[in-house]
Amino acid sequence: xxxxxxxxxxxxxxxxxxxxxxxxxxxxxxxxxxxxxxxxxxxxxxxxxxxxxxxxxxxxxxxxxxxxxxxxxxxxxxxxxxxxxxxxxxxxxxxxxxxxxxxxxxxxxxxxxxxxxxxxxxxxxxxxxxxxxxxxxxxxxxxxxxxxxxxxxxxxxxxxxxxxxxxxxxxxxxxxxxxxxxxxx
Numbered sequence: 001x002x003x004x005x006x007x008x009x010x011x012x013x014x015x016x017x018x019x020x021x022x023x024x025x026x027x028x029x030x031x032x033x034x035x036x037x038x039x040x041x042x043x044x045x046x047x048x049x050x051x052x053x054x055x056x057x058x059x060x061x062x063x064x065x066x067x068x069x070x071x072x073x074x075x076x077x078x079x080x081x082x083x084x085x086x087x088x089x090x091x092x093x094x095x096x097x098x099x100x101x102x103x104x105x106x107x108x109x110x111x112x113x114x115x116x117x118x119x120x121x122x123x124x125x126x127x128x129x130x131x132x133x134x135x136x137x138x139x140x141x142x143x144x145x146x147x148x149x150x151x152x153x154x155x156x157x158x159x160x161x162x163x164x165x166x167x168x169x170x171x172x173x174x175x176x177x178x179x180x181x182x183x184x185x
Contacts, residue, residue: 003070023065035085071096108185110142126164
């Protein structure tokens, strides 16, 4: 990406990194604000005014962010954040070359790896696979109620309250729920 060098007459050095940091922060905070206003109860008139002003501010902020990082600005950059909030900000950073993958893509990849590993472990014996499943799920950064549910069931196996074969049947059903979730991501 062709990043522009930014200088000012007030300082004797390149302020590119400062400009990048500040514009990124402005766009991120506007994305957070949009996320909050979309998820809370705001009066209809106030909501319209806030969203209009946010849209204008976001338009200028995304232009500055694109410029600071040497990316090409498009009008759809504003819509991406206005429509999707924080997820849109993540996608914009990806489009501008500031992220290798979005958080959503990272979550999908991690969940896919979890599902693959669980399938491997379920086809084996209780020891050591029970431990492997527990370690895999308890150390994962991916948070999900289905994973919590499987973890609770593996604890029952550990405590001797659930047979390994019964756990495997239950876990395969729950893993199918995770696979369905991956398809929707």
